[in-house]
Amino acid sequence: MDQLGFLFAANLCVWGGIFFYVLTLKKRQAALERDLQLLKEESGKDGD
């Protein structure tokens, strides 16, 4: 049953890796959206 540990580790790596990547993507996207929003607001002010 030693193999179970290895199987678990492999699973953890794959799903953890994918999950972590998706999380980073989400975070980066959110940060960018915030920047975008700020920029748009500012340019709106300038336009007026």
Add this chain to the structure above:
Amino acid sequence: MAEENSSKEISSSQGGLFWLTAGTMLAALIAIYVWVPTEKNEGIIQRVMYFHIPCAWLAFFAFFIVFVSSILFLWKKEREWDIYAHCSAEIGVIFCSLVLITGPIWARPVWGVWWVWDARLTSTLVLWLIYVAYLMLRGQTEAGSIRARYSAVVGIVGFLDIPLIHFSVLWWRTFHPKPKVISSEGLGKGMDPSMLITLGISLAAFTLLYCLLMGRRVALERTKDEIDRLKREKLYSS
């Protein structure tokens, strides 16, 4: 207005893709852990294969997309293709790393060693190094035409190198211990139909996952472009 519409469209199609991917992934998980019988020789650890191979397939597929987009970029010089190449390379490196991590974990209980300098392992490692270098090149040049052109050249050259790397490491180590399930004679030889089906579902799930991640990653890059454009506009107007 038009922009908002298109972004909504993207997100709705992304939503459909998301649920499709989630469903297939769930089916794959059930098939892997509940349905498929345990392999006799290797035991339960053999179930690693059902995501080890899809990850490898995905990495290779992603690198192929990098190659195609790089060629199209040099041909048409459209930013679109540069984005595809960049995003695909990143996803490819992620999955290549997963292959390189799960490989030793699978090998340790089965072959008794973490790593053998076997042809397939070695070429995956070299492939990983090539595309890490590709991403580093992208990271160290400023956004613009130069970065796109240079990385396109590396993307093309890197993919052209793959068959050569394959043959060289194959002849370099001809005495590698043959993995039991993936024999060099062909995939699926000596595999139970149920195992093949499970592998198929898993492959489909991972391919869908690639599309999903790719969509997200491309959207991110587009947002970045949009921000750059706005910033530039602001700079020029002030």
Add this chain to the structure above:
Amino acid sequence: MQGYFNQIFAIVWKDFLTERKTRELFSSMFVFAVLVIIIFIFSVDLSITRANEVGPGVMWVAIFFSGAIGLNRSFMLEKENGCMQGLLLTPADRTAIYFGKLISNLGFLTLMEAFILPVFMVFFNIDILPHLFPLLLVIFLGTLGFCAIGTLLASLAANLKTRDIMLPILLYPLMVPIAIASVRMTGEILAGEPLSEMLNWMGLVVCFDFIFIGAAVMTIDHILEE
């Protein structure tokens, strides 16, 4: 066609003249290669391992390491003095620039190898004279492949801020096939096997040379474009 060869020759001649004046490139490459060999001899105990097995690997590592220095240096000089700008302004074909740099890099590296080979022979106590012709052929083909991909990547890396580190990082994974093939063939030749025994390796190296010279010709326009 005549004009094209003249362009290539002009670039090679220019590099040769610069080198004859400064003697920077050759001396640094040669000394570095000798140092690599010596460090390897210290780190691998030759009394335990047989020199015949380790030797070819050490020799090729020395060639590749000092070759990377040479490649970096050759484009750095162009960059520093604004020479690249001048080259690009001339009506010379871009592929002619590539071939010119390829030939001059190949020339310097071959010259360096001509000096490093005796050093190698003495330090490792390997008698290379009976196998000289096949050995020279193998070394030439390997060096050609290395320079073909190296010149392309060096012309690319020359425009980066971190060119010193990016060139090896890009170059070494890509030349894995040539490294394996060259070391293998050199080892077999030193063991006294005829060239006909290693046709597959030979084919691989020739394919590598052709593929990457071809790829460079197709893509160099996009790199040398300002």
